[in-house]
Amino acid sequence: MVFRKLYFLIYILLLLLFLVFQSCEKKLQNNTQRKQDLTEINNLLAIGHKHFENEKLDSSYYYYNKAKIAAELKKDTSRIIHSIGWMAEVQRILADYSGSEATAVMALPFIENTDKYPNGKWNIYNTLGNNYLSTFDNDNALYYFNKALNLKTDAIEKAGMKNNIALVYMKQEKYQDAIQILSPLILRKEVLDDAEAYSRILDNLGYCYYKAGSPKAFDYLNQSIKISIQKKNDRGLIGSYYNLFEYYKKSNLNLATHYANLAYEKAAKVNQVDDRLECLALLIQNSPGNKSKYFSILYLKINDSIYKVRLKAKNQFAKIRYDSSKEKNENLKLKAQTILQQEQQHNRNLLLYFVVGIIITMSIVVGNFLVAKNKREKIKSSYNTEIRIAKKLHDELANDVYQTMAFAETQDLSSFQKKEILLNNLDTIYSRTRNISKENSTIETGPLFVSNLKEMMSGFNNNDVNVLVNGIDTINWTTLESNKKITVYRVFQELLVNMKKHSQCSLVVLTFKKNENKLQIDYSDNGIGATFDENKSRNGLQNVENRILAMKGNITFDTQANKGFKVNITFPL
Structure with missing residues (x-):
C-alpha cells in the first residue's frame, strides 16, 4: 500500500511538471500576441465611443460589435462585457427595448456568480433597469437597479442608481418613498461636486414635493434650472422645463405652456425625439385651435419619421450581427487550419x-x-441494518409475542371479552411489525414522496403525543434531488424515533419553508429536553447531524433539561 501511494505521487508530479513546462512555453509564445490583441480591441472600442459621442449610433454599434467579436476570439471577458453593455445602450437610446434587453442578457453568463467586473456589471444592470423602466415593468426595473446599487462601485455611481430607484417610485406614484431616497443625496459631497447629477436630483426631488403637495417644490425646481442654465446643460433643462409645466398647468396655463415650449425647443436642439414628442403632446392639449392643429401635424410627422429611422436602425443592427458572425466563423476556420499545420510535433505527441x-x-x-471501498461500505451498512432490525424485533416484538402466546394458552378464548383482548394484542403486534418494515424499506422519491412522508410522521401520533406539520405543501418537492428526499425522510424518522424514546413530550411541531434557494426545516417539542452526554439520545442525533452535513447543510440543536428540544436544519435545494 505504501508503494502504491508513492507511485501515485510520482505520477502526479510528472503530470504537473509537464503541464507547467507546456504552460510556460505557451505564455512565452503568446505574450507579444496578447498585447497586440488588446491594442486592437481597445482601438475598436475607442472608435465606437467616438461615434457614440457624435451621436452616430449605427456606426458606434458597428464598432462595439467588432470589439465584442475580437474579445470573444481572445476570451477577454472584461472587454466582452464592456462591448455588450455599450451595444445594449445604443439600442436602448433608439427605443429598441426588446433588442437592448436581448443584447444585455448575453452578458449575464459572464457576470453572474462572480465578484469580478463590477463596472461591467453596473453597466449591464443599469441598462436592463432603464429598459424595464421605459416599458413600465417597474418590478424588474427595481430588481436590476438594486443589483447595481449593491455592487462595489464609486460613490457617484451609487448616487445615480439611487436616483434611478427613486424614478421607479415616481412612476409608481410613491412620492414619499422617492423623497426619502432623494433628500439625503443632495447633501452628499460627491453629488454636490457633480453639477449635472446635483441638478438632476434637485429636479426629481422638486417634482416629488409638487406631487406630494409640499411648498418646497418650486425652490428645488428653480434651483435645478439655474444650475442647468449656468452649466449649459440643455438635456437637463428639458426635464426641468417639463416639470415646471406640470407645476403651473393648474394655476397658470399660459406660464405652463411657455415652459412646454421651452422644453420642446431644448429637445429639438439636442435632437431628443422622444422628449420632443412628449412636449408636443403637452402643447396639443394646452394650445388654442390653430396652434393645436399645427402641433398635431408636427407630432404626426416626427413620429412617422422616427419610426422609420428606428426600424431601419433595428434592421441595420441585425445585418451587422449577421455579417460579423459570418466573418467570425471564417476567421475561426482560418485559425483552425493554421493550428492544424503547427501541431505536427512528433516528440510532444509521444509525450x-x-x-x-x-x-x-x-x-x-x-x-x-473506489468500487471496492463502496462495496465494503455497503456490506457494512447492510450488516448494521440487520443488527438494528434484529434488536428492534427483540426489544419491541419478542415480549409482546410471548405474552400473547401465554394469554392464548391460559385464557378461555370462547369468551367474547378474552377473544377481543387477543385480537387487539395481535393487531398491536401487526402494527409494530408493519412500522419496522416501513422504517427499513426503500423510500419512494417520486410523486408519492410527500404522502409517504406525511404518513410516516402521522404514525407517531397517538393519545399521548400530537404531531403538527406546517408548510410541507408549500415546498416544490419535485425539484429536490432523490438523495435529498431520502435524507429528509430518514432525518425526521430519526428525530421522531428519538422523541418517542426519550422526550416524554405531548406536542411536536414540524415546520417547512423555502428561504431563497434553501430549504429550512424546524423541529420542536415540549418534552424534557436532553443533554448530549446521554449516549442513548446522542447516537440517533449524531446520525441526523451526519446526514445533513453530508449534503452541505447546517444543523443546530437547542435543548435544555425540562425546556423542550429544538432542531433547526437548512440545506441547499
Missing part, C-alpha cells in the same frame, strides 16, 4: 500519449479502489 496512458492507468486503479 502526450505517455501521459494519457499514465492517467488512464491511474484512473483504472483509483476506480477499482
